[in-house]
Amino acid sequence: MTELLRVEGLTAGYEDGTVVIEGISLSLGEGSTLALLGRNGVGKTTLLASIMGLTKIPDGRVTLQGRDITRRETHTRAFDGIGYVPQEREIFPSLTVEENLAVARARKGAWTLEAVYELFPRLAERRRNYGNQLSGGEQQMLAVGRALISNPVLLLLDEPFEGLAPVIVDQLAAAFDRIRNETGIATILVEHHAEIALSLAEQAIVLDRGQIVWAGDSATLLHDRAMLASLIGIDDAVAHEA
Ligand SMILES: Nc1ncnc2c1ncn2[C@@H]1O[C@H](COP(=O)(O)OP(=O)(O)OP(=O)(O)O)[C@@H](O)[C@H]1O
Ligand SMILES: [Mg+2]
Numbered sequence: 502m503t504e505l506l507r508v509e510g511l512t513a514g515y516e517d518g519t520v521v522i523e524g525i526s527l528s529l530g531e532g533s534t535l536a537l538l539g540r541n542g543v544g545k546t547t548l549l550a551s552i553m554g555l556t557k558i559p560d561g562r563v564t565l566q567g568r569d570i571t572r573r574e575t576h577t578r579a580f581d582g583i584g585y586v587p588q589e590r591e592i593f594p595s596l597t598v599e600e601n602l603a604v605a606r607a608r609k610g611a612w613t614l615e616a617v618y619e620l621f622p623r624l625a626e627r628r629r630n631y632g633n634q635l636s637g638g639e640q641q642m643l644a645v646g647r648a649l650i651s652n653p654v655l656l657l658l659d660e661p662f663e664g665l666a667p668v669i670v671d672q673l674a675a676a677f678d679r680i681r682n683e684t685g686i687a688t689i690l691v692e693h694h695a696e697i698a699l700s701l702a703e704q705a706i707v708l709d710r711g712q713i714v715w716a717g718d719s720a721t722l723l724h725d726r727a728m729l730a731s732l733i734g735i736d737d738a739v740a741h742e743a
Contacts, residue, residue: 502530505687506552506655511561513551521547522711525561529704531654532685534677536698536719538733539708545691546588548708549657552689553578553585565655579607584648584686588659592643594633598624601632601643602650610652611684617646620676638669645673649680656680656688662697670697677701695733699723707732 506529514520522544529535537545550556552563554575563571570581578585592601602614602624618625621642627635635643641661648656658677662670674697680686681701692698699705699719707715707722715722715732722729 502533505529505531505533505566507562507564508548508552509562509564511548511551511558511563513547513556513558513561516557520559520711521556522551522708525708525711525713527706527713527716529655529687529689532681532687533704534681534688534690534702536695536702536705537689537691537708538695538698538705540733543708544711545708546659547711549585549659549689549691552655552657553583579605579651579653582608582652582654584651584653584656586641586644586648586656586658586661588663588691590640590644592632592635592640592647595631597629597631598635598639598643599628601647605647605650607651608653612649612652614650617650620649620679621646638665638672641665641669641673642676645676649686653686656686658688659691660693661690662692662694670694674701695729696723 508525508527511525512520512523525548537548539545547556551558554573558571562569565581565583573581602617623639624642624646627639645661661673677688678701681688690698690702699722702719705717705719705722706713
């Protein structure tokens, strides 16, 4: 498998001097999906944010398609091929659905406005509505659509299912399956619902206090409940039944 992303010995934190992740190394193949798991506050968001250039990086390296992007500015990363769906979604409340999508176009490719509407028909119905008029599920679809329309090679999803009704979780999970199978975008999926994340990913890593404490095949972790529970806690290991 051709390597898409390589993270080597990455140490990262914030402007106030906090170091959150230390010595993280991982490799992601083109078109593959990696589940990134771990308890609250272990550094999952910080790792994604570091790949987006949003943190302070005293040490280590991030390489995308063989190019060192460690010090590239955040606003250029969409052009480099990274689509980011942040934990807070961060859609523009005073722009319509269609305007939110239009401002995100960075690279040409299969993900056009029409393709995003075909993936999420609900967004087409809501195209003239403002961001602040959308339900949580619609906002998340918009955040994903906005990342897709920049035609990324790598999609970073930070807890995309958080706070959503089970029926919406299922719709989004089906969409992620399609995104992977039909367009071959690689994904790093941060998720508290371990079972859903592991069933969508081939590989998984578990973070604890800023370090990788487990790495391997998702299936291994999915079928070893005891290990999963010891790594991320019982509540997060059981099926999502909200
Ligand atoms: N902007 C910031 N400035 C300083 N410290 C921060 C900042 N953002 C996060 N942190 C700290 O970094 C640590 C890891 O936070 P992070 O958000 O990466 O964890 P997480 O694994 O994503 O947690 P969660 O599951 O709750 O989303 C926490 O101790 C947090 O307080
Ligand atoms: Mg987080």
